[in-house]
Amino acid sequence: MDEPVLLTGAGGRVGQAILRGIGDDYDWRLLDREPLPAAKVPDGVTDADRYVADITDERAVREAMRDVGAVIHLAGDPRKTAPWDSVLRNNIDGTQVVMRAAAEAGVERFAFASSNHAVGGYETDDRTPDLYRPDDGYRLDGTELPRPGNLYGVSKAAGEALGRLYHDEHGMSVVCVRIGNLTKDHPPREYERGQAMWLSHRDCAHLFDRCLRADYGYEIVYGISDNDRRYYSLERAREALGYDPADNSADYTFEGEPKEGAATGGGEGDSDRTAADEPPAEPNFPSDPDTPTDGA
Ligand SMILES: NC(=O)C1=CN([C@@H]2O[C@H](COP(=O)(O)OP(=O)(O)OC[C@H]3O[C@@H](n4cnc5c(N)ncnc54)[C@H](O)[C@@H]3O)[C@@H](O)[C@H]2O)C=CC1
Ligand SMILES: O=C1O[C@H](COP(=O)(O)O)[C@@H](O)[C@H](O)[C@H]1O
Numbered sequence: 001m002d003e004p005v006l007l008t009g010a011g012g013r014v015g016q017a018i019l020r021g022i023g024d025d026y027d028w029r030l031l032d033r034e035p036l037p038a039a040k041v042p043d044g045v046t047d048a049d050r051y052v053a054d055i056t057d058e059r060a061v062r063e064a065m066r067d068v069g070a071v072i073h074l075a076g077d078p079r080k081t082a083p084w085d086s087v088l089r090n091n092i093d094g095t096q097v098v099m100r101a102a103a104e105a106g107v108e109r110f111a112f113a114s115s116n117h118a119v120g121g122y123e124t125d126d127r128t129p130d131l132y133r134p135d136d137g138y139r140l141d142g143t144e145l146p147r148p149g150n151l152y153g154v155s156k157a158a159g160e161a162l163g164r165l166y167h168d169e170h171g172m173s174v175v176c177v178r179i180g181n182l183t184k185d186h187p188p189r190e191y192e193r194g195q196a197m198w199l200s201h202r203d204c205a206h207l208f209d210r211c212l213r214a215d216y217g218y219e220i221v222y223g224i225s226d227n228d229r230r231y232y233s234l235e236r237a238r239e240a241l242g243y244d245p246a247d248n249s250a251d252y253t254f255e256g257e258p259k260e261g262a263a264t265g266g267g268e269g270d271s272d273r274t275a276a277d278e279p280p281a282e283p284n285f286p287s288d289p290d291t292p293t294d295g296a
Contacts, residue, residue: 003069021205055094091155120149
């Protein structure tokens, strides 16, 4: 990709996992409503390529989109308990602004950070907790209808539908990545659901790298590592994107320690920039009381 890649929400957990893994491989344009400290910015990204802006600001987004070849759109409210006014503004309105600007600017590839919560409603009482265990064969593969379990999930389903619209109307390649649970160094500790949908940092960076390089039309894929425990299929991510995950939560104990002899190492990317997997020191949204703080 010769043109710049616009990364929205660059200062957050997912954005930093991507930049730590593939920060040296692209000509980045970084957008976040919070200023990014130098430690969060790859070498070579100039001030001119850093935008402090809200994604609902159409003018700023259009300006950041100039000459961009691809977009990774992460900015939004990530809380599963987020109230409607926040997801409406940050996740639905904001995503529409970013996608429309991308389509109108002729951007070729657009990767949208969707979520496991777009389909959380499939985790019914009769399926759980068996669903989270390695011997259970139930799989969601991205062809199922959205089935959100909360308003945050509704906002992600809306983003997926917006992606469909801008693909169909403008021919923009759109991939919606239903991200599982990103944690650094080890899977979520003592959390079956989290271990079933673990996404390691290096798999996260590799997956979004594939989103920037592969040829696709409109796709919904699951963004998880190659976990033995899983109820999301990796087939579409493998086939459509060439995703080839390296990590597996089964290589760690339930408490999150690497098992002896297992080839673990999914925590870090290539760069030695300061780790920043935790939510920002001064969170942009009030913390989510239901979200385990461990390792997130
Ligand atoms: N971390 C995870 O395990 C998962 C994350 N996701 C999605 O991935 C995306 C990124 O999530 P995280 O990095 O975990 O969240 P985060 O809260 O760590 O990062 C989000 C970033 O977006 C920025 N931002 C938020 N609203 C904005 C707005 N209106 N305009 C401009 N910037 C804004 C924030 O300042 C922050 O730097 C979100 O869309 C989230 O829903 C989906 C599933 C799992
Ligand atoms: O979409 C998201 O999902 C992950 C995993 O969900 P959880 O309900 O198992 O915590 C969550 O950690 C992340 O904050 C959220 O954006």
